[in-house]
Amino acid sequence: MVQLKEYLLPIILTIIIGACTDSNNAEESRLSLKGEQFKVTQGDLYVADFLAVTDSMIVFSSYDRNGNVKVYKKDDCTISESYTILRKGRSEREIHFVLPKFIDRNIMAFDKHGANGISKFLKVKLSVEKPINWSVEQTTWLNDIQTFGDFTVINDSTIIAIAGKWKSKEILSSIDLKNNLRTPLKFWIEDKQQAPDQNKQVLYSANAQIALNSDRTKLVYACGEGRFMDIMGFDGQNITSHNVVLNILPEYVYNGRKTSIRNKEYRGIKIATTDRYIYVTYSNTVENKEYKGYPGYFKDRIDVYDWDGNIIQRYETDQPFYNFIVSNDDSCLYTLSHDNETKEPTLLYYKL
Incomplete structure (x- = not known):
């Protein structure tokens, strides 16, 4: 019997190790996607990021002084620039520093002046051909907060923003535009680093993203540094629970004046959400290093939760990209990339 046990033990260990290896490989295995490129028949693709994709149009944020938002008509594999809105300026329908979002066929945007405060909130309903139904809310009562x-x-009247009183333990705020009321949400990331609250506030707010699910019962927060994502329960007024799905916090040091990121990998995540899923970029590329011949901030891997x-x-996409969005029915992934020879921007789509 002893000899039999001695004979079986290596076999059992081999099976266990093999099972673990297979499990790890399965966990990291990726479905390869081959993209198709859109043809631009009018205008150009010098845009910043996706705001929305519908059956008939694609909406982008833009650095163009003539319009912070660009609307393109979409038809099969072609797009054509239709119009721009939110020109830089200080008139009622212009904006100085735009923070746009596309929700329910509306472009919504904060106008931020200077380091602190929000001066107005704009809402513009879009069609393929032209903008309709402008509305502007003056929000100078929010001049004491830092927005990120x-x-x-x-x-219709309440939003959640990555914003809070400067130099405080505030990252998220509920803003009631109807009653001119801001309520900080109880959300703060405790880490082991020694640094003032204001430095941590900036670290965990800058480049971060938030989104609500379709029935407004869950709020996802994605950190702009590290690889951290928290899916929180939300009752309409308060955060009720936490589900930290990704938990790699940024490593940083504080030298008495500023914070410096120590880890050169996991430099934040980018998310896109639909009614069913949260799409999360995966990248551990070292900062300032090329990635497959593209700049280090390009990515080609997306995890779906x-x-x-x-x-x-x-x-895993066949071409690295720097921004992406997913159709709300989860059938198509759209990415912004560039031609590696000409450096001209490209728009691709992938069937999921």
């Missing part, structure tokens, strides 16, 4: 870019909408935090799928 992203926001999402609870209802449901709103409960379960991993659903892992994709």
Whole structure:
């Protein structure tokens, strides 16, 4: 019997190790995607990021002084620039520093002046041919907060923004535009680093993203540094629970004046959400290093989670990209990249 046990033990260990290896390989295996390139028949693709994709149009944010938002008509594999809105300026329908989002066929945008405060909130309903139904809310009562870019909408009058009182432990705020009321949400990331609150506030707010699910019961936060994502329960007013799906916090040091990132890998994640899923970029490329012949901030891997935090799928595109969006029915992935020879921007789509 002893000899039999001694004989079986290496076999059992081999099976266990093999099973673990197979499990790890399965976990990291990715479905390869081959893209098709859109043809631009009018205008150009010098845009910043996706705001929305519908059956008839693609909407981008833009650095163009003539319009912070560009609307393109979409037809099969071609797009044509239709019009731009939110010109830089200080008139009612112009904007100085735009923070746009596309929700329910509306472009919504903050106008931010200087380091702090929000001076107005614009809402523009879009069609393929022209903008309709402008509305402008003056929000100078929000001049005491620091805003960091992203926001999402609870209802017609209330939003959640990555914003808070400067030099405080505030990252997220609920803003009631109807009643001129801001309420900080109880959300703060505790880490082991020694640094003032204001430095941590900037670190965990800058380049971060938030989004609500379709029934407004879950709020996802994606950090702009490290690889951290928290899917939180939300009751319309308060955060009720936390589900930290990704938990790699940024490593940094504080020298008495500023914070410096130590880890050169995992420099933040970018997300796109639909009613069913959260799409998350995966990249551990060292900063300032090329990635497959592209700049280091380009990516080609996307992990898909449901709103409960379960991993659903892992994709790898045939061409690295710098921004992406997914159709709300989860049938198509769109990416912004560039031609490696001409450096001209390109728009691709992938069937999922």
